[in-house]
Amino acid sequence: RNAGDYIFYTDWAWGSFVVFSISQSTMLVVGAIYYMLFTGVPGTATYYATIMTIYTWVAKGAWFALGYPYDFVTVPVWIPSAMLLDLTYWATRRNKHAAIIIGGTLVGLSLPMFNMINLLLIRDPLEVAFKYPRPTLPPYMTPIEPQVGKFYNSPVALGAGAGAVLSVPIAALGAKLNTWTYRWMAALNSSTL
Numbered sequence: 001r002n003a004g005d006y007i008f009y010t011d012w013a014w015g016s017f018v019v020f021s022i023s024q025s026t027m028l029v030v031g032a033i034y035y036m037l038f039t040g041v042p043g044t045a046t047y048y049a050t051i052m053t054i055y056t057w058v059a060k061g062a063w064f065a066l067g068y069p070y071d072f073v074t075v076p077v078w079i080p081s082a083m084l085l086d087l088t089y090w091a092t093r094r095n096k097h098a099a100i101i102i103g104g105t106l107v108g109l110s111l112p113m114f115n116m117i118n119l120l121l122i123r124d125p126l127e128v129a130f131k132y133p134r135p136t137l138p139p140y141m142t143p144i145e146p147q148v149g150k151f152y153n154s155p156v157a158l159g160a161g162a163g164a165v166l167s168v169p170i171a172a173l174g175a176k177l178n179t180w181t182y183r184w185m186a187a188l189n190s191s192t193l
Helices: 002-039 044-065 079-091 096-121 125-131 155-192
Strands: none
Touching: 002 044, 002 079, 002 096, 002 155, 044 079, 079 096, 096 155
């Protein structure tokens, strides 16, 4: 039984790493660039990432309260990637398009690497498996074990590659949201006159 639990936790750690790398890099970049361009102040992206990190501590506490291991959910390392976005905006003299293309790429590439720190610091999945048997899952939810060794799989490379590609259009979306925000603000102000 515990061998299955070990595989469950190992698969969770590595399989979710790629998915979360992509989702977290896009989630970070859309909000960070939105607020940074809204204020026009380099440093706003890092401020946003710090707030998001604190929110994640709360979410981690919620999973722990549900009976999952403390290491089951790791807090994403958002702040260094946001600092790169801020640095790009500052170094290009507040160039919005450079922030989207260069900053978005840097966030997508760097976040999986910074997040790898999480997987290096968490407890060994075998230790977790013995202390916390996996939740009972219905048959259709039972993970199918991956065919290891057929291809060389690097979760960091896969997450960074996909993250870099997707973070740029998502950064552009965050920048575009500013345009809409200003339009909404103008529409609201003109309607109240």
